[in-house]
Amino acid sequence: MAWESILQQQSAWSAERAEELRLSSEDALTLYDDAPLHQLMSAAHNRRIAMHGPSKVTYLVDRNINYTNVCTINCQFCSFYRPPGHDETYTQSLEEISGRIAALEEIGGVRILMQGGVNPELPFEWYETLLSHIRTNHPSIAIDCFSPI
Structure with a gap:
């Protein structure tokens, strides 16, 4: 699957569809190898907002x-x-x-x-x-x- 299709599919994320839309290893590798960084960052930002709302940012210490x-x-x-x-x-x-x-x-x-x-x-x-x-x-x-x- 092309990186564009993967990001498009991921944009439909919701809590109810979280497991269904989990990235496969193959899709993750495609994104890593092929997706432009700015588009990958934008998709990650949108996912964060969908998961946690616009005012919460998560990170690991x-x-x-x-x-x-x-x-x-x-x-x-x-x-x-x-x-x-x-x-x-x-x-x-x-x-x-x-x-x-x-x-x-x-x-x-x-x-x-x-x-x-x-x-x-x-x-x-x-x-x-x-x-x-x-x-x-x-x-x-x-x-x-x-x-x-």
């Missing part, structure tokens, strides 16, 4: 947490990492990470993005413990993390 900068991959685009043994390496403790999440919660934050290096000193269980700790101590926080290499 989130935080990026880098749990370690120790990495052995040496990606050419990354200026963030430090090799094991470098004097600028760090790995945050569960308490440090939890403190950053608590600070986010205090200002109404709802989501974290966690990224870090490929640290050979962190076993798989460290990541399981980290996620369990966050889920237990910060159950209202959505977690996005561990991008693929």
